[in-house]
Amino acid sequence: MTTYSTNQFKAGLKVMLDGSPCAIVENEFVKPGKGQAFNRVKIRNLKTGRVIERTFKSGDTLEGADVVDREMQYLYSDGEYWHFMDAASFEQLSASETMMADARLWLKGQETCVVTLWNGEPMSVAPPNFVILEITETDPGIRGDTATGGTKPATLETGAVVKVPLFVEVHELIKIDTRTGAYVARAKE
């Protein structure tokens, strides 16, 4: 496996730290005029998503992590595993509930997701940034109430519960930002 020296560190570089695959988020060069140079690095653990800070002596090295992002289409879930297919090679992979994490709240089928593989095995799944889903359950809408800014809970066809404005009705399609879980707008299709 390739090793990377601090002077090759940059945002997005995938490396191994404390036995876990990580991605460098930010790399700051810190050097006193006279004295040792350091790299102060913010690094995301790709398994837990946690960002930690580590300081390296300039010239230290880390082993690269065999991590690749692959665009794959979500097919279906059998309740235990979520199945994905590479649209070009038709190769299929499955991800467990832990790997899916919140991604499973937003998928109904056919969405293009980013499946992150570590040493060829799925590690995490990122849904599209925006999805359009139908509301299956919510309190009756208050027509014309677009001004008060009040919200109510709504259950979506995937089972996810989000906050929506009071005027939104059951069976309407809405657009959701999956990174925050926030309602964006009403949608047509």
Place this chain on the structure above:
Amino acid sequence: MISSARPSPEIAWKPGASWEVLRLRAELLAKIRAFFTARSVLEVETPVLSRAGITDPQLLSLSTRLQLPGAAASQVLYLQTSPEFAMKRLLASGSGPIYQIARVFRDGESGRLHNPEFTLIEWYQPDHDHHALMDEAESLVADLIDLGACQRMSYSEAFVTQAGFDPHREKTSKLALHAERLGLHLGGDAMHDPHIYLDLILSHVVAPRLGKGQPCFIYDYPVRQAALARIRDDDPPVAERFELFVHGMELASGYHELADPIEQRRRFESDLEGRRRSGAPEMPIDERLLEALAHGLPACAGCALGFDRLVMLAAGARDIQEVLAFPVAVA
């Protein structure tokens, strides 16, 4: 507060700094010249290229090759990392107080506060010690930007108040624990040299906590970090150096200058030993500097101030790229 955009790749021929900032640079340079002229400090210029390089194991020189007409082979010349050695040769030859606005070069240094090519304001005052030169550095900075009065604290006091231990007396084995306690988590190989921990804690914890909103001088460093400063035989002995920090950023560095040629040669050789250990390239020692010291360097103190960082403070810039016409990425 002046805002300026980073150079964007599609318009790479345009300057990285705004015209507002570039005009500010010119104004500050004019004020610096006026400051030194009023104090009868002579402006000098010394070569960027030299046969000798810097031996300091933490500074890497860029080099080039010169082919002189008639010479059998070309020779290696080093780009200065500071104009210090040439200016000391001028001092030894009787210049009196001198200053220089010098372009200097350091390989491998690039980041939010570093460009490999940058500008130093460097000056020397005969018959000053490092305290007298801190006074002058404070007056210079006060003439250029309004940062308020400077605090002053010894290196030891700074560590005791900001990091909770005495840097001169703490056992090496304890330094790693202090770093961990202060929230500095090391990701790389273990460090065996206690001074690397002291540099780490100074640059990451002590300096950023010092003089919040107020500039702060730190003076009297451990003798192992003497660089080119005199050593005073206190208990413990200390190197008569100072550094000026503003919001954790090092703005200036000064020495009560070492004048003893024998001690200077010993330090050069110990630097080269350090370079051999770390695998850094060996550098030719500046024999002409040693000859000048043997002839006699007047007792003096010298200071180098990072001009680009000064412009950053004046412009409210966060990144050195915002104050350079053409940072290295678009040079």
